[in-house]
Amino acid sequence: MPWSNQTGGGGWKGGGGGPWGPRPGSPGQQPDLEAILRRSQDRIRQAMPGGRMGGPFAVLLAVVLVALVGFFGFTVRVNPEELGIVLRFGQYVRQLPPGLNFRWPYPIEEVELPKVTRVNRIEIGMRGSSDSRDSSSTIRDVPEESLMLTGDENIVDVDFVVFWRIADAPNYLFNIEDPEGTVKDVAESAMRDVVGRSDIEPILTEARAQTEADVQALMQKILDGYGAGIQVTQVQLQKVDPPLQVIDAFRDVQAARADQERLQNEAQAYANRIIPEAKGEAERILQAAQGYRDQVIAESKGEADRFLKVYEQYKKAPEVTRRRMFIDTMEKVLGDTDKVIIDGKAGTGVVPYLPLSEFGKRPAPTAPAEGQQ
Numbered sequence: 001m002p003w004s005n006q007t008g009g010g011g012w013k014g015g016g017g018g019p020w021g022p023r024p025g026s027p028g029q030q031p032d033l034e035a036i037l038r039r040s041q042d043r044i045r046q047a048m049p050g051g052r053m054g055g056p057f058a059v060l061l062a063v064v065l066v067a068l069v070g071f072f073g074f075t076v077r078v079n080p081e082e083l084g085i086v087l088r089f090g091q092y093v094r095q096l097p098p099g100l101n102f103r104w105p106y107p108i109e110e111v112e113l114p115k116v117t118r119v120n121r122i123e124i125g126m127r128g129s130s131d132s133r134d135s136s137s138t139i140r141d142v143p144e145e146s147l148m149l150t151g152d153e154n155i156v157d158v159d160f161v162v163f164w165r166i167a168d169a170p171n172y173l174f175n176i177e178d179p180e181g182t183v184k185d186v187a188e189s190a191m192r193d194v195v196g197r198s199d200i201e202p203i204l205t206e207a208r209a210q211t212e213a214d215v216q217a218l219m220q221k222i223l224d225g226y227g228a229g230i231q232v233t234q235v236q237l238q239k240v241d242p243p244l245q246v247i248d249a250f251r252d253v254q255a256a257r258a259d260q261e262r263l264q265n266e267a268q269a270y271a272n273r274i275i276p277e278a279k280g281e282a283e284r285i286l287q288a289a290q291g292y293r294d295q296v297i298a299e300s301k302g303e304a305d306r307f308l309k310v311y312e313q314y315k316k317a318p319e320v321t322r323r324r325m326f327i328d329t330m331e332k333v334l335g336d337t338d339k340v341i342i343d344g345k346a347g348t349g350v351v352p353y354l355p356l357s358e359f360g361k362r363p364a365p366t367a368p369a370e371g372q373q
Contacts, residue, residue, distance in 0.1 A: 076103050076111045083169050085112040092170050112173055116166045119233060122184050124191070125159035126238065147243070148192050154200040159239040160212075162187045162219070164232050171229030183223070183230060190218040200242070204254065208237050 077100055078084040084096025086103055087110045096103070096111065103109045125146030126139050146157050164183055166172045176182050194214045195203060203211060216235040223230050242250040314321040 075100050077101075078111075078113060081115050081117045082113040083116045083166075085114065085169050085173055086110075087112065092174065095169070112169075114166055114169045114172060116169055119163050119165050120180070120183075122162045122164070122180060122187065123159075124162065124184060124188050125157070145188055146239075148195045150195055150200040150203065151197050152199045155243050156195060156200055156203060157239065157241050157243055158191060158195060158203075158237065160187075160191060160215075161236045161238060162232060163234040163236075164230050166229060167231035168229030171227050173229075175227040175229065179228070179230065182226070182228060183219075183232075186219050186222050187215070187235070190215045190222065193218060201257075203240055204242070204250070205257070208240065212237055 076084060076096065078096050078098045080098045082098065084101060084103075085092060086094045086096060088104070088108065090110075093109075103111055124142075126141055128139055141157075141159070143157070146159050148156055148158055150156055162183060172179060194211055198207065198211070212235045216232050219232045219235070223232065241247055310321065310325075
């Protein structure tokens, strides 16, 4: 009589099973398909009149059972975020896309379902915990992970987060035993290497983005060397501070550095304003000098041309030219001076003096006498 028909759940060694092992449905055990079929058959017999099943009904039931067993035994469901990795007698043979896929039942083939599209997160130097009662989150510092030594022999407290995903599922499953622990150890080692090659001031101020990029590249190189099948998508620095005992002094240094940068920026802005003005003034002076030079050269060339033309006329009529030059010269010399004309051939009764300069002067207006309007 099968053990499944026994009452009271008895079995060998009090385990509720039979001589062939634990009872089907026990935690951690796969159900015995043969036992399930026998139990279902016994229940159907008890439900049928007379305790027997007819031929057509039995055949139909057998077909249904075979179809169910075939469907659930030969197909596997792969969720959209998963990738099916098929192992045949423990050896990797192929991959299954999302959806329902055919495979041979256990123990011929097994299917591993790693979540290849999910982005995983690992915290280093801190631990985040959430309280379901008040939905508040707290951060716990882990100094044995966060305290690092810089290249200039200073201690810095670094908390950061690593985001990664599965890039090659077979390598991820078979080349590393503890993926999360491996990524965590590689991230901490890479961060200590990058921090150890840098000074503390750039890490605290302007080199955060460069530090993240260097750590990500170094992590990817190490994981690729392991054949881990993991892609590091991002490294984020959460906190980069000096140790708590000296953080006030470092903040004063940072404030002084900020003032220095502000003064440098102001000086640069003043230089950017003054230098163009000085260049513009210098350019104006150069252009004025260039214009004066061109003017002098043009006037000199004009005087030379005029002299040559006068010389050409002088060679043709020397006397006329000399008289003309004399007259032009006297006109320039006497043009702005007072002149007096004396006629030496004047006859008797004629004053030989003509004060031309006096004619050009107007008499000053006289003030009216007293009593006159």
